Amino acid sequence: MNRVRILVAALLMVAMAGSAAFASGELNAYSIMPEKYASQVFEAFTAETGIKVNFMRFSSGEALARVVAEKNNPQVDVILGGPADTYEAGIGEGVFEAYRPAGADMIPEKFRSPDNYWTGIGIIPLVFLTNTNFLKEKGLEAPVSWNDLLDPAYKNGLQMADTRTSGTATERIYSLVKIWGEDEAFVYQKKLHKNIQMYTKSGAGGAMPIATGQAASGIFYIVDALDIQQQGYPVALTYPVEGVSYGIEGSGILKGAKNMENAKKYMDWVSSKAFAQFIVDKKINYIPTRTDVEVTNPALDLSKMKLIEVDVAWKGEKRKEYVERWINEVIK
Amino acid sequence: MNSKAPLSVPERVSPFKRDPALLPALAAVWVSLAVFVLYPVIRLFLVTFMAEGQLSFANLTAALSNWYDRQAFVNSLWLAAAVSAAGTLLGYVYAFAVTRIALPPWVKWLLGAVTILPLISPPFTSSIALTLSLGPNGILLKLLGVGNFNFYGFWGTWLSETLTYFPVAFMTLAAILSAVDPNLEDAALSLGASPGRVFRTVTLPLSIPGIANSVLLLFAGSLADFATPLVLAGHNFPVLPTQAYLQITGLYDLRGGAALSFLLLVPAMAVYVLQRFWVGKKSYVTISGKSGARSAFKSKGRLAEGLVTGVCFFVTAFILYLYSLILWGAMVKVWGVDNSLTLENFRYVFTHGRKAILDTLSVAAVATPLGGLLAVVVGYLSQRKKFFGNRAMEFFSLLNYALPGTVVGIAYIIAFNEKPLHITGTMTILVAAYMFRYSSAGIRAVIASLHQIDPSVEEASASLGASAARTFFRVTVPLVIPAVLMGMRYLFILSMTAISSTIFLVSVKWNLLTTRILECMTELQFAQACAFSVVLILLVFAATAVMAGLTRLAARRISGEGGRG
């Protein structure tokens, strides 16, 4: 009997060890930025500051749901990446801590939260990603207008993100609403729906099927699309003439962060010139928000695309309404 | 002392006094069941049925009035029915081939071995390979010259789930079929029945309880499956578990998600109750122990044998092909573009995935023995001790398994995200989720093996002067050890491969391999997803092989069952 009791006690202690208080000299983070970038970013941060980072990657929706759920006892200190409207929604839930990082002055105001709850660290326009083998086969040119995607040649060939889970998808709707107005935007999407093969859970989910030829084309944030091209897949990146809106990749501190000092150091670092230069050098395809860094990749040249300015607060306000309209009008 | 006085009205002594270890054991089990099974479900009910502090059906009606969620409910049931029908049929074909057809031993071994693959791999592994094969522009589609077939939706999900769950049917049915005495079939043949008639009138009716059990198991499995539809169902075939997940993670709507998972809970409970009180009561096959000489395999007719064997070979080849594809995917540089071999993906797994591997192994390593202990204690108490509520104890101990993982996960985050039991983000919550969800197989195995051990063996120990505790540890435990080890093996496999409940429970500190694979898949890192899957399968395979060896060692010591010897 005693031996068993000891065994049970030992096992319970092992189990409890997991809940031990976080040690100092650490930073805990959720990353909405893809894991392969986030791991590089945090590695560089650790190399720079000596602060060890634990992180997990989530889609923006998951990350927000988690930090809201954990509001009373935050499990992490900061969030890396993710669209600014996610942060705006979080501000409404009271989960963020205001902090104006050291390098904020070099970041234009439209890329920052007016109340310093989040700071933009990169911007990412939407782009069309199309499989070039598919184009050759069908004798088509890469799409240069939103309407090109309505071509029956794309039937059952488009993969793009599901509005309910993906910031990429809502960005798509914001673009369309700004170009054509609300009703027209949904009429267009209903037509587009006929060519859809699959709506993917994450914003980038459709990119690989397009790369491998399972799907023909789709609409993505530049960061995901360019990654596919850089891996060597036969894809073309094109911007529509009507224009695209862009996402602001943010970063912010959670209210009640257990490692507040480290969180602030982190915010200072991601707002620094060193960080901006780091993502350019490492081909992490966000266009830096800082104005003092040179972008080398032509696909990231803002002057080559027609950008539509969309107010972040408006995005946050409209999101839920558009998602519900999308469910009831587009995919029904 | 005079002997007359006490003979009047003897005072009744409670069983607790007779057996001092009983009360603490009971209390421990009930407290843990209350905390980790009942409490979360009650919290889920409260969240679903309370709005602004009042009892309300608003959350539920909101879900039911939404066409998309209604569709998801119907789809879930329809998919589960289709998967359970197809999986049971395929499982029966396999079981028939292995138990009734004279195939060379190595063929039978191969059929059995290949069906283990889906059982020990994470649920969406076959989804990856299936997408590459039958998805748009898939390898097989190109090979067969079928163009433009939309695989996403019902067909893809159905196919993938059928391949994932049919081994369960196979194992259930093979056990039943091999217990059906071949002499009965011989008797029917000798009475002039054709092989077809023998099958229709003897073999099939005798396997009905097994079929019913398999149908229910697969129905529940498919109903609860979360990962496959997440990858394959797409937007036009919503099902409840994924819908509940999207509701929470996409729309930040915990109440809505709770309501959806409640909808899922209703059919799951129905299946559970059916299985326990209907199928569970049906006696299976009388195992006499004195079965006659093993009958030689009789021909079942060339056409039937050919068909059965053909189906088995085809499916086995297909599964092998799918898994080779995963291995291939893990070893090439860029899938479909640069097919040169590389170990880079495995390097990635062992560097970036190292923490997830260690976390997963630790969680499984802690949950497995604790679950084994739970299985012994619950199985023993519910089976051997007569006290009020022991049936209820058994029922609740198996409840978490009957509930879809999504429901358990959501119930856990609702229940354990605040005081007094704030354990989200810890290893404890993962261990608890696995321990209370996946001990079920062990509990059932312990109960089954206690059924076979005549209570007189334990009574003999007591009559020889041993205390209840001594009897338990010296007699009962050694006899049920093979069952416990079997249950622990199962628990370990599921702790390594499950995702539906724990996707809500992983944290920065404790991450799991399965969530990493799913993430790789959503993050375009297909090669890494494959490499993770390969590593996970190998880990599970190695660990279970060790445990299987232990089981066999333990079983050899107790050859022969119970007191019959």
Next chain:
Amino acid sequence: MAVALELSNVSKVFHKDKKPVRAVDGVSLSVSPGEMVTFLGPSGCGKTTILRMVAGFETPTGGAVSIDGRDVTNVPVNRRDIGFVFQNYALFPHMSVFENVAYGLRVKGTGEADIRRKVGEGLELVGLKGADKAFPNQLSGGEQQRVALARVLVLEPKVLLMDEPLSNLDAKLRIHMRTEIRRIQKQLDVTCLYVTHDQGEALTMSDRIMVMNKGKVEQIGPPRELYSDPRSLFVADFIGQANIIPGSVVAFDGTNVLVSVAGVKIGVRAVKNASFTPCAPAALVVRPENLMPSEEGMAGTVRTATFLGGRMEYEVILEGGGEVLSFDPFLPGKKTFSEGERIRLYFDPSVAVALET
């Protein structure tokens, strides 16, 4: 040291499908030290339940059990100092024969040397010397039963309780084992309760037999008394074979009764404590071996005639109605009857007993 055992008005009520079933109904019994009492009855009569209550596996719903003058009704099994031998032997399959027999000694904390000596003696007592390394599944049924016996006997229990210990053995072994068990029981002078549904076992082994039916005691007494003077039709029929011949009472003097059977008046012994009234129906119990073909007596027709070696068995349909069985010792040259033949059957009135019906 043998001890006495006493059951006082013991009852046990089980609940089956929510309905109470009286498995044992007010049974009282006093067993003297060193006595062997057999509980005999059809399955479901409550005999095993009584034994299990004496052992402590079941708690009586009412009444009390005392061993050696001490009320043990609520004492747990492991503190009753009883030895229980199970129908299915209940050997521990994961332990060797030695470990099985040593089990109880280890519980008691006996020293290793003593254990070795006692286990050796125990195995020798049951004739299994040298089998200590075997595992139960390597032994035959009879050997397993002996191990079970040795396992109990090494503890020198005050009371030995045996629950149909021979029912799983084949016929020949059963006969051998019952003398063996009786021998050991006498040798060790241990009080023993023995449950069986086999009357042969009960008759050969016991000092006294307790016949039970539907939870109640039908009769308690030495084997011969039960056979010669059954108190009830049930006992008459259950122990040995009995012809029940219906008749009616003519006169009764308290010990003997004059009964009219098929017009013939016969004076026979009356069952104890009977109260026959004239003209009331009575039943004569005559054992088949006491009912023999003769020149005179009851007339009938042979329905079947079976040769059994030592004797002829006749099933006879009586003229006055009813069917009886007659055993006639077979002697070369003696007349035998064949089927359909007329026959007369005679019995000595002193061997018959009259029961109330």
